[in-house]
Amino acid sequence: MxxxxxxxxxxxxxxxxxxxxxxxxxxxxxxxxxxxxxxxxxxxxxxxxxxxxxxxxxxxxxxxxxxxxxxxxxxxxxxxGAGGPADPPPLPEAADGLDQWLLTYLGGVETIVFEAALQRAHETAATRFAPDEVLTALRRVLGSGRLS
Incomplete structure (x- = not known):
């Protein structure tokens, strides 16, 4: 290696x-x-x-x-996950769907590529939603304990 x-x-x-x-x-x-x-x-x-x-x-x-x-x-x-995380699913139409979108995507990611998937989710969500909406959703999801 x-x-x-x-x-x-x-x-x-x-x-x-x-x-x-x-x-x-x-x-x-x-x-x-x-x-x-x-x-x-x-x-x-x-x-x-x-x-x-x-x-x-x-x-x-x-x-x-x-x-x-x-x-x-x-x-x-x-x-x-050696090839990196999978592409995230299509974004929700509205910001109120970000939490579920993040849970769906990040919940299925191998631990070894979680950081890369988190970065990809952040970048993808920022293409449609305001930075504060993305950050708030990420904080809610990461702090919820639902990804453990």
Missing amino acids: TDAAPRLAPGREHLVCGACPSLALPLGNFDVVPKPSKESAYERAHGYRVLRDGGTPVCVHPDRVGLPAGAYASAGVPLP
Whole structure:
């Protein structure tokens, strides 16, 4: 992976455990398994768990890191959303539809591309609606807890 590889989204650091490879490595440079097991062990020299067979860094909490279980580093499984977020749906006719539009679009976005989708939603909505209407809708939706 290159230096441009995606990292753990800012603000998620508190969700992962202190021994998570996502704190040190880009996403895709470690595997993610469903739960801790005998197949992985904490490697003090690295500060995170590794698979006993092969030494691949491994995260054991997919829900915390925001990735489904997968052999991203050991078998080259592509990261979900690696191509970027999908295009947003057509804009609503009126500003009072922005909240539902944002919930529909952002609610289906993979964690790994959420920031890019948020930026795309903002830019798209600004093509039709006033900046204050867009910002107000974004604040309502992001503060609602309905995207978790």
